[in-house]
Amino acid sequence: MNIILVGFMGTGKTAVARALARKLKMKYVDLDDVIEADAGRSINKIFAESGEDHFRYLEKEAARKVSSLDQQVVATGGGVVLDKQNMKNLSKNGVVVCLTATAAVIYSRVKDQSHRPLLKVDKPQEAIKRLLDIRQPYYARADFTIDTSEMTAEETVSKIVKMLNYANKRRV
Numbered sequence: 001m002n003i004i005l006v007g008f009m010g011t012g013k014t015a016v017a018r019a020l021a022r023k024l025k026m027k028y029v030d031l032d033d034v035i036e037a038d039a040g041r042s043i044n045k046i047f048a049e050s051g052e053d054h055f056r057y058l059e060k061e062a063a064r065k066v067s068s069l070d071q072q073v074v075a076t077g078g079g080v081v082l083d084k085q086n087m088k089n090l091s092k093n094g095v096v097v098c099l100t101a102t103a104a105v106i107y108s109r110v111k112d113q114s115h116r117p118l119l120k121v122d123k124p125q126e127a128i129k130r131l132l133d134i135r136q137p138y139y140a141r142a143d144f145t146i147d148t149s150e151m152t153a154e155e156t157v158s159k160i161v162k163m164l165n166y167a168n169k170r171r172v
């Protein structure tokens with residue numbers, strides 16, 4: 001069984017997935033890293049040279065690839081949820097946990113970073129709000145949701161572990 005972390009950019013997926021994998025002695029995999037390794041180019045370069053559609057195609061391949069693994073904590077890119085097949089693949093052998101945060105918190109976390117092409121625009125705060133609005137129904141399909149706005153990665157990890165233990169007990 002895998003644990004799949006989905007959620008908007010800046011909600012803490014990478015830091016939480018790393019810490020969660022350490023805690024549960026599982027492997028950690030980041031879908032964006034898989035995409036970059038397979039393409040031999042950074043996400044920024046893929047967007048700039050080949051466009052978003054090509055990035056989504058590579059993301060789909062990476063999601064398919066990672067879905068065949070087991071005992072992994074998978075950090076996904078914020079847009080992975082938009083594709084039905086991605087979520088079908090990833091949830092086949094995985095529980096899907098969505099991390100959320102307010103638009104203001106997201107902006108404060110991402111504003112000094114430069115590796116997100118979708119936020120390299122004149123008005124990133126507006127882009128965040130617009131994309132959050134569009135994506136909200138997709139994020140809402142996760143098995144569990146945690147608002148990380150006021151939590152550290154370690155606190156989020158503890159909460160996920162508790163939620164998963166509780167869900168496992170109820171299943172017995």
Ligand code: S3P
Binds near residue numbers: 032076
């Ligand atoms: C994207 C999020 C990014 C990365 C790409 C597109 C998105 O990942 O996959 O820039 O569409 O939200 P993070 O959510 O890890 O920043």
